[in-house]
Amino acid sequence: MKKVSLTIDGKEINVEEQTTLLQAARAAGIQIPTLCHDDRLAPHGSCRLCSVEITSGKKARIVASCVYPAANGLVVETKSPRVVKIRKVILELLQASSPKGRVEELGRIYGTSTDKFEKELTFCILCGLCVRYCSEVKKADALGFIGRGIEKQVVFFPEIALKSCPACEGQCFSLCPTGILPNKFARSVPSFGRSQPTVFPVRLWDEENFLNLTRNIE
Amino acid sequence: MAKKIRSPQELLQFRKKVVALKEAAKTRIIVSGGTCCLAKGSKRIFELFREELDRQNIADGVELISSGCHGFCENEVIVVILPEEICYMRVRAEDVKEIVSRSIIKKEIIERLLYKDPLTGEQFIKEGEIPFYKHQSQIVFGNNRFIDPKNIEDYIARGGYEALVKALQTMTPEEVITEVKKANIRGRGGGGFPAGSKWETTRNAPNNPKYVVVNCDEGDPGAYMDRALMEGNPHSVLEGLIISGYAIGAREGFIYIRQEYPLATENTLHAINQAREYGFLGENILGSTFNFDVEVHRGAGAFVTGESSALMSAIEGRVGQPRPKYIRTAVSGIWGKPSNLNNVETLANVPLVINKGAEWYSSIGTENSKGTKIFSLVGSVNNTGLVEVPMGTTIREIVYDIGGGIPGGRHFKAVQIGGPSGGCIPKQFLDMPIDFDEFSKIGAMMGSGGMIVMDEGTCMVDVARYFLDFLSDESCGKCVPCREGLRQLRKILMRIVRGDGEEGDIVLLEELSEVISAASLCALGQTAANPVLTALKYFREEFLAHINEKRCPTRVCQGLVSYFIQPDRCQGCMACLKNCPVGAIDGGKGLVHVIIQDKCAKCGICFEVCPDRYRAVEKLSGEPVPVPPIPSDREISPRRVAR
Numbered sequence: 014m015k016k017v018s019l020t021i022d023g024k025e026i027n028v029e030e031q032t033t034l035l036q037a038a039r040a041a042g043i044q045i046p047t048l049c050h051d052d053r054l055a056p057h058g059s060c061r062l063c064s065v066e067i068t069s070g071k072k073a074r075i076v077a078s079c080v081y082p083a084a085n086g087l088v089v090e091t092k093s094p095r096v097v098k099i100r101k102v103i104l105e106l107l108q109a110s111s112p113k114g115r116v117e118e119l120g121r122i123y124g125t126s127t128d129k130f131e132k133e134l135t136f137c138i139l140c141g142l143c144v145r146y147c148s149e150v151k152k153a154d155a156l157g158f159i160g161r162g163i164e165k166q167v168v169f170f171p172e173i174a175l176k177s178c179p180a181c182e183g184q185c186f187s188l189c190p191t192g193i194l195p196n197k198f199a200r201s202v203p204s205f206g207r208s209q210p211t212v213f214p215v216r217l218w219d220e221e222n223f224l225n226l227t228r229n230i231e
Numbered sequence: 232m233a234k235k236i237r238s239p240q241e242l243l244q245f246r247k248k249v250v251a252l253k254e255a256a257k258t259r260i261i262v263s264g265g266t267c268c269l270a271k272g273s274k275r276i277f278e279l280f281r282e283e284l285d286r287q288n289i290a291d292g293v294e295l296i297s298s299g300c301h302g303f304c305e306n307e308v309i310v311v312i313l314p315e316e317i318c319y320m321r322v323r324a325e326d327v328k329e330i331v332s333r334s335i336i337k338k339e340i341i342e343r344l345l346y347k348d349p350l351t352g353e354q355f356i357k358e359g360e361i362p363f364y365k366h367q368s369q370i371v372f373g374n375n376r377f378i379d380p381k382n383i384e385d386y387i388a389r390g391g392y393e394a395l396v397k398a399l400q401t402m403t404p405e406e407v408i409t410e411v412k413k414a415n416i417r418g419r420g421g422g423g424f425p426a427g428s429k430w431e432t433t434r435n436a437p438n439n440p441k442y443v444v445v446n447c448d449e450g451d452p453g454a455y456m457d458r459a460l461m462e463g464n465p466h467s468v469l470e471g472l473i474i475s476g477y478a479i480g481a482r483e484g485f486i487y488i489r490q491e492y493p494l495a496t497e498n499t500l501h502a503i504n505q506a507r508e509y510g511f512l513g514e515n516i517l518g519s520t521f522n523f524d525v526e527v528h529r530g531a532g533a534f535v536t537g538e539s540s541a542l543m544s545a546i547e548g549r550v551g552q553p554r555p556k557y558i559r560t561a562v563s564g565i566w567g568k569p570s571n572l573n574n575v576e577t578l579a580n581v582p583l584v585i586n587k588g589a590e591w592y593s594s595i596g597t598e599n600s601k602g603t604k605i606f607s608l609v610g611s612v613n614n615t616g617l618v619e620v621p622m623g624t625t626i627r628e629i630v631y632d633i634g635g636g637i638p639g640g641r642h643f644k645a646v647q648i649g650g651p652s653g654g655c656i657p658k659q660f661l662d663m664p665i666d667f668d669e670f671s672k673i674g675a676m677m678g679s680g681g682m683i684v685m686d687e688g689t690c691m692v693d694v695a696r697y698f699l700d701f702l703s704d705e706s707c708g709k710c711v712p713c714r715e716g717l718r719q720l721r722k723i724l725m726r727i728v729r730g731d732g733e734e735g736d737i738v739l740l741e742e743l744s745e746v747i748s749a750a751s752l753c754a755l756g757q758t759a760a761n762p763v764l765t766a767l768k769y770f771r772e773e774f775l776a777h778i779n780e781k782r783c784p785t786r787v788c789q790g791l792v793s794y795f796i797q798p799d800r801c802q803g804c805m806a807c808l809k810n811c812p813v814g815a816i817d818g819g820k821g822l823v824h825v826i827i828q829d830k831c832a833k834c835g836i837c838f839e840v841c842p843d844r845y846r847a848v849e850k851l852s853g854e855p856v857p858v859p860p861i862p863s864d865r866e867i868s869p870r871r872v873a874r
């Protein structure tokens with residue numbers, strides 16, 4: 014493998030070609046926050062919290078470090094004022110729909126204001142960790158995305174979930190950064206009610222948990 | 232009958248034969264048959280012509296053609312009679328008999344069916360003399376008016392496939408690329424990226440096979456340039472695609488057509504089959520060693536699928552969602568192979584460049600924007616339709632010379648270009664030339680060719696809200712800045728038009744826009760804040776009026792408008808009272824009518840129905856509603872009614 018040399022936060026770093034900026038930074042002990050990244054899964058590039066500023070030539074731009082490949086001569090800033098501002102706004106946006114869990118922790122670190130945007134609680138931040146874990150690691154595809162734009166959501170496909178989830182005992186739950194999926198596998202739930210729907214929003218998996226969370230915040 | 236054409240000589244001979252045949256027909260009747268023409272009964276009109284020609288026993292000397300869209304869609308169905316070039320507009324089924332007996336047989340002109348300029352009353356016989364067409368230069372779109380898209384011979388008769396012959400016989404792929412680079416064709420799909428450089432990158436990318444793709448997803452609401460070209464002159468796009476395949480070294484091409492375009496799909500499939508029969512597709516094209524074929528892929532109808540990486544995912548059979556694209560699709564596209572994507576109009580320009588040369592082509596336009604651009608001109612303008620103008624034409628020329636200005640004596644306010652994530656260009660830029668870079672400089676963009684004219688009655692805050700509505704629906708929803716950012720931008724704008732805008736909202740809009748533009752995954756998100764940013768840049772005072780004074784200057788935003796009946800103008804006709812859907816009007820015969828503000832749903836019906844000669848209902852915004860007269864003062868004196 015070819016090596017490339019780049020600068021991250023002023024440090025010169027040599028890594029193999031194809032390494033992502035996130036991997037390169039971590040290898041050099043530089044921490045970048047992430048919400049949709051998991052080493053076991055293919056990068057998704059959806060939360061954009063890992064945004065960093067790169068300069069090659071004169072142009073500076075923002076890229077997602079978890080997907081951007083390292084290249085020779087690249088100058089990367091992981092904590093520039095612009096980057097910090099972007100992360101802060103992203104977290105503030107997420108706090109409007111999902112003010113708990115990792116989002117809350119990171120929000121505290123970045124000093125976000127929790128009421129900048131109008132609340133619309135959905136909890137799921139669509140990081141896709143559960144979906145991708147189920148698909149890539151468990152090869153079960155019991156979860157998926159439906160809809161698009163501001164209506165997009167994550168759902169269980171009950172037909173598959175009834176077969177796969179009991180044996181797996183909800184390993185995906187532990188990946189969820191929001192607290193919407195219960196920490197323990199709720200054995201009683203996967204009956205999906207009497208008339209089995211074709212899709213089942215994640216937040217209804219443990220409706221009581223969801224309502225409790227919502228009540229606590231509102 | 233059809234036979235493969237194997238050499239340039241054969242094509243030339245074939246063309247001569249077709250042209251001779253066409254000249255033998257003394258008269259040609261062309262009936263416009265684009266998607267919207269069909270809705271106006273053009274198919275029936277075409278059949279009636281056929282029947283009538285047969286009945287009158289003159290079918291032999293007359294060639295009847297169903298063409299594609301002519302561009303002047305508000306006046307369809309359009310019928311053109313050649314060689315006299317008589318052009319009839321708004322033709323209906325009942326006119327066919329008269330046209331045949333008077334204009335075809337007796338060579339008379341039926342004045343009633345001629346186009347009449349609504350402004351001057353002047354009538355025109357020839358299509359090309361009509362102001363709407365006269366100021367255009369239809370080098371790409373012009374053939375639409377003469378050819379039957381289902382008949383490859385019509386295209387060949389007008390010089391079709393000559394560019395392909397020239398490229399295959401006399402040019403190396405590199406020379407084709409050089410020519411396209413010299414002509415400096417820039418992408419008509421929105422980005423304005425130079426086609427030649429993209430072709431070169433794809434050609435030089437190490438991997439094989441390579442693919443070439445046509446983007447006919449055309450998701451911009453109200454835009455239909457690509458549809459009109461694809462359904463009206465599919466061979467011109469196909470020829471451009473085949474040439475791009477030759478230049479890039481691809482053996483396979485895709486034409487991605489959105490689901491909502493059945494006629495474009497039908498005509499394209501037909502064109503592909505014909506091109507195969509004639510040997511323009513397949514193995515050893517025109518006797519060369521070049522092999523190439525094309526497949527049509529039908530889209531699922533989401534706006535974001537028009538984005539290059541999303542479109543390629545869709546062709547692979549996956550969800551049409553953008554991918555992180557730090558490696559260009561020109562290097563790693565469909566199935567990870569180098570793939571070149573071009574817009575329909577971009578490719579339709581290619582045969583022109585090859586035929587007439589880069590020098591000719593680049594003599595049209597401005598320094599950095601060459602050739603022409605087709606716009607779909609809509610909104611508050613007298614003539615609407617598709618217009619093709621040389622780059623460098625000013626917005627004023629399009630709106631006033633071609634578009635005939637703003638109807639009803641109203642004033643121009645802005646023109647929205649660049650599609651949903653474009654921007655509104657205000658009056659002070661009316662004389663700005665159509666040019667990729669000039670548009671970017673003022674915060675707008677060329678986009679794919681939507682052009683919406685807005686008059687003084689348009690609220691720019693409401694316009695921004697409208698486009699944000701569209702974009703937050705059409706975002707794929709994958710990345711946080713785009714999905715959540717647009718959700719909140721929309722919420723803030725809705726709050727402002729509702730009258731609940733707060734101090735700080737403008738700063739918040741700007742901060743959020745900056746983050747959405749910088750951090751979103753694909754170009755949809757990266758450009759989605761444009762409508763807000765340009766509105767704030769050029770119409771900031773309107774935002775301030777909404778937020779600080781709770782006033783909508785154009786009285787469009789319902790939440791900021793109140794209705795009031797002027798007591799001294801009301802004649803007690805009861806029209807408003809009868810029509811108010813919520814019973815919010817108190818009155819009766821001979822009484823001044825009064826709106827009960829608490830009950831009013833602000834539908835504006837009373838404003839519309841109050842007779843023009845009274846105009847008693849007023850729209851108010853940003854000012855207190857006057858106190859209505861006390862009951863004893865509400866009787867309208869007979870003297871006043873008599874007057």
Ligand SMILES: Cc1cc2nc3c(=O)[nH]c(=O)nc-3n(C[C@H](O)[C@H](O)[C@H](O)COP(=O)(O)O)c2cc1C
Pocket residue numbers: 417418419420421422423424426446447448449450451534535536537538539540572573574575577578679753754755
């Ligand atoms: C959200 C989005 C939608 C797009 N839709 C279209 C489209 O409908 N048609 C099109 O030709 N290009 C569209 N584009 C641009 C394409 O990504 C691509 O740049 C273009 O097809 C390249 O062709 P060109 O260089 O010939 O313009 C879209 C881009 C984005 C970001």
Ligand code: SF4
Pocket residue numbers: 136137138139140141142143144167188189190191193194215
């Ligand atoms: S449920 Fe949790 S893990 Fe799954 S997409 Fe939503 S936030 Fe991510």
Ligand code: SF4
Pocket residue numbers: 796800801802803804805806807808818824840841842845847848
């Ligand atoms: S329609 Fe006009 S004039 Fe007639 S009653 Fe209503 S306000 Fe008065």
Ligand code: SF4
Pocket residue numbers: 794810811812813814815816826830831832833834835836837838
């Ligand atoms: S605006 Fe509509 S609801 Fe209000 S008074 Fe007029 S007609 Fe009635």
Ligand code: FES
Pocket residue numbers: 046047048049050057058059060061062063064077078079080
């Ligand atoms: S961690 Fe990179 S986009 Fe989420």
Ligand code: FES
Pocket residue numbers: 553706707708709710711712713714751752753754755756757
């Ligand atoms: S959701 Fe597609 S750009 Fe963000």
